[in-house]
Every structure is written in C-alpha cells, then in structure tokens.
Amino acid sequence: MTTLTHIDTPSTSRARGIRVQRGIAIGFALLAVLIVLGAVLVPGFVSPRNMRSILLLAAFLGLASLGQTLCALVGALDLSIPYLIGAANILYPTLLVAGVPAWLAVIVVVALGAAVGFGNGLLSFKLQGQALIMSLGVGFAVVGAVQLYTSLGSAFSGTVFAPVPNWLRNFAAFNGKTFGFAMPPVVILWLVITGSTIWALYNTWFGRSIYAIGGSRVAAARLGISEFRVWTVIHALSGGMSALTGVLLLGFSGGGYVGVGDPYLFTTVAAVVIGGTSLLGGAGGYGASVLGVLVLTVLTSLLVGLGLSFAAQQAIVGLLIIPMVAIYARSPHIRNQI
Structure with a gap:
C-alpha cells in the first residue's frame, strides 16, 4: 500500500499564503460592513458602552480560541474545549467552598486543565485517525467526573453556589478604568496574550515548529522537530486556556x-475558520483568529440588536462560514495532503 505525503513547494506555499491573505482581507471587510450595518440599523450600536461589551464578550471567546488555533495549525481540532470550560467553571467555586485559597484554586484548576489537555494530546497523537472523536470523549469524561465530584453532598448537579471573590468579579466585568482605559482587565489580559502569542508564533523555534509540522510532517521530521512534543504541548496549552x-x-x-x-x-x-486559518494546518495564525472572534462577536451583537432568535443567529453564522471554507477548499495544499 502506498502512502502519499504532502511536501511543500515554493508554488504551493505561495498559493497557500495568498489564500490566507485573501481570507484575512475578507474578514476585515466583513468586520467593517457589520459595524456599518450595526451603526445604521441598531441605535447605540457603536456607542462606547456597546463596544466595550462586545470586546468583553470577544475576550472570552478569544481566550478559548487560542488553543483551537494552535491545534488547527498542526491539522488537529480540540473538541474538549467547551467541556473543560464548564468543568473549570464549577470546580473552581467548589474548591473555594472546600477552603482552598482563591489564588491557589486558580493555579490548581488551570494546571488540571493543562494536564487534561496533555493527556488529550497524548491520546490523540497515538490515535490520530480518531483524534476528533478522542478529544470529544476526553471532554465528556472530564466534565462528567467533575460533575460527580462537585455534586457530592449537594442536591444540585452541574450548578455550584459559592461566593465569587470580588477581585475575580472586577477582573471579568469591571466597570471602572484599567490603566486609564475604560476596559475590564480581562480585555487587557486578552490583548497581552494576543501580542505574546503572535510574537511567539513567528519569532521562536517552537512557533516555527508548529507551522513546519502543519505544512509538512516529513520535512519537519527531517529538521529534527519532534511532532510528539509539539502536539502534546499545544494540547496542554489548549486545556490550560480552556480552564482559565x-x-x-x-x-x-x-x-x-x-x-x-x-x-x-x-x-x-x-x-478560526472565519479568521482564515486552515483547519488542515500550516497556514494562518492567532492574529487571524482574533479577527474571526471580532467578526463573530460583532455579528452576534448585531443579530441580537435586530431581535433575531437564536435559531436565526445560528443559520446566519452557518451561511457566513460556508464561503470562508470555500476559499481554502481548492487549495493545492489541501488537495494533496493525505
């Protein structure tokens, strides 16, 4: 049996770069159009208060999308993300009730998320043919286990009632100013993480290794890059960011x-898709995903402002994704990768 393996050539790399740039340009155009439509159709859409709310919601999605972007860059998808988010959301207050200091509880929850992500990466690397379902199964198992733990001695399952520290409330939904800006600290945190991640992807050996593996596993191996190490580390980062x-x-x-x-x-x-990152790896980046996050958040805010139902919102988002995927569907890189 013959196994076909894709190896980049200058022509395919240029073609992939052009398609990514085209996707990013379309993303910027979509964002501009949505903002203009919102300003025209929804009163107060471009007010500072609404823009602040959009950035706040975008920060949560942006943090959750970081791990998904890294996974996509090597040709993987992490479907355990939402379940780790839910598990961390009920595990943290449970630890507070148990008497664990708030700062230590954050470290414990994020570390556990990273450990689960590492295990997810380990399993999905060994069974890459079933990596998508593997990550989904890990997510189900973890959130189920956490629900069992948090429901011990409680009449409630999946919901935890506990005092939330004031510093955490202020960090996630602060109404004052941070460093002179009328922004919640979580938005500032997202901006810092965004800048650091973009810099690391293009200026460190690990970041370049991610692109190398996504572009050609054979070429990456010949350069001495450990696919196993990169694969497990990015899944650990995804788990940690989900827990955070x-x-x-x-x-x-x-x-x-x-x-x-x-x-x-x-x-x-x-x-990730709307921003222009290829789900088969090697093209795109977190900056592109940030653009996709802003497009999705602004679009959702516009649809809510127009009074559309959740079902209608889903339909419109789906119609938005289809043409973005079509941009990459005819790429030589995707056609030749097996």
Missing part, C-alpha cells in the same frame, strides 16, 4: 454552571 476561560467566566456570570462552555463547542472552530 472557565474561571474568568465565573467572575463574569457570578455563579458556577457546567453548561457555560456549550456555546464554545463550535464558535471556537468558527472563529
């Missing part, structure tokens, strides 16, 4: 609910 997002969402909502991560099951994937 779950903790921050607790400060935003004020109560632990296991289903808080459900909307992030496909919105993280949608943000």
Whole structure:
C-alpha cells in the first residue's frame, strides 16, 4: 500500500499564503460592513458602552480560541474545549467552598486543565485517525467526573453556589478604568496574550515548529522537530486556556454552571475558520483568529440588536462560514495532503 505525503513547494506555499491573505482581507471587510450595518440599523450600536461589551464578550471567546488555533495549525481540532470550560467553571467555586485559597484554586484548576489537555494530546497523537472523536470523549469524561465530584453532598448537579471573590468579579466585568482605559482587565489580559502569542508564533523555534509540522510532517521530521512534543504541548496549552476561560467566566456570570462552555463547542472552530486559518494546518495564525472572534462577536451583537432568535443567529453564522471554507477548499495544499 502506498502512502502519499504532502511536501511543500515554493508554488504551493505561495498559493497557500495568498489564500490566507485573501481570507484575512475578507474578514476585515466583513468586520467593517457589520459595524456599518450595526451603526445604521441598531441605535447605540457603536456607542462606547456597546463596544466595550462586545470586546468583553470577544475576550472570552478569544481566550478559548487560542488553543483551537494552535491545534488547527498542526491539522488537529480540540473538541474538549467547551467541556473543560464548564468543568473549570464549577470546580473552581467548589474548591473555594472546600477552603482552598482563591489564588491557589486558580493555579490548581488551570494546571488540571493543562494536564487534561496533555493527556488529550497524548491520546490523540497515538490515535490520530480518531483524534476528533478522542478529544470529544476526553471532554465528556472530564466534565462528567467533575460533575460527580462537585455534586457530592449537594442536591444540585452541574450548578455550584459559592461566593465569587470580588477581585475575580472586577477582573471579568469591571466597570471602572484599567490603566486609564475604560476596559475590564480581562480585555487587557486578552490583548497581552494576543501580542505574546503572535510574537511567539513567528519569532521562536517552537512557533516555527508548529507551522513546519502543519505544512509538512516529513520535512519537519527531517529538521529534527519532534511532532510528539509539539502536539502534546499545544494540547496542554489548549486545556490550560480552556480552564482559565472557565474561571474568568465565573467572575463574569457570578455563579458556577457546567453548561457555560456549550456555546464554545463550535464558535471556537468558527472563529478560526472565519479568521482564515486552515483547519488542515500550516497556514494562518492567532492574529487571524482574533479577527474571526471580532467578526463573530460583532455579528452576534448585531443579530441580537435586530431581535433575531437564536435559531436565526445560528443559520446566519452557518451561511457566513460556508464561503470562508470555500476559499481554502481548492487549495493545492489541501488537495494533496493525505
């Protein structure tokens, strides 16, 4: 049996780069059009208060999409993200009730999320033919286990009632100013993480290794790049960022609910696609996903402002994703990769 393996050539690399640039340009155009439509159709859409709310919601989706972007760059998808978000959202207040200091509880939850992500990466690497379902199964197992743990001695399952620390509330939904800006600290955190991630992807050996593996596994191996190491580390980062997002969402909502991560099951994937990152790896980046996050968040805010139902919102988002995927469907890189 003959196994075909894609190896990049200058022509295919240029073609892939052009298509990514085209996707990013379309993303910027979509964002501009949506903002203009919102300003015309929805009173107060471009007001500072509404823009601040959009950025706040975008920050949570952006943090959750970081791991999904890294996974997509090597040709993987992490469907455990929403379940780790929900698990962290109820585990953190449970630890607070148990007497664990708030700062230590954050470290414990994020570390556990990273450990689960590492295990997810380990399993999916060994069974790459079933990696998509593997990550989904890991997510189900983890959120189920956390629900069992948090329901011990309680009449409630999936919901945790506990006082949320004031510093966490202020961090996730602060109404004052941070460093002179009228922005919640979580938005500032997202901007810092965004800048650091973009810099690391293009200026470190690990970042270039991610692109190398996504572009050609054979070529990456010949360069001495450990696919196993990169694969497991990015899944660990995805798990840690998912857990952090779950903790921050607790400060935003004020109560632990296991289903808080459900909307992030496909919105993280949608943000990656709309931004212009190829789901088969090697093209795109977190900056592109940030663009996709902003497009999705502005679009959702516009649809809500127009009074559309959730079902209608889903239909419109789906119609938006289809042409973005079509941009990459005829790429030589995708046609030749097996």
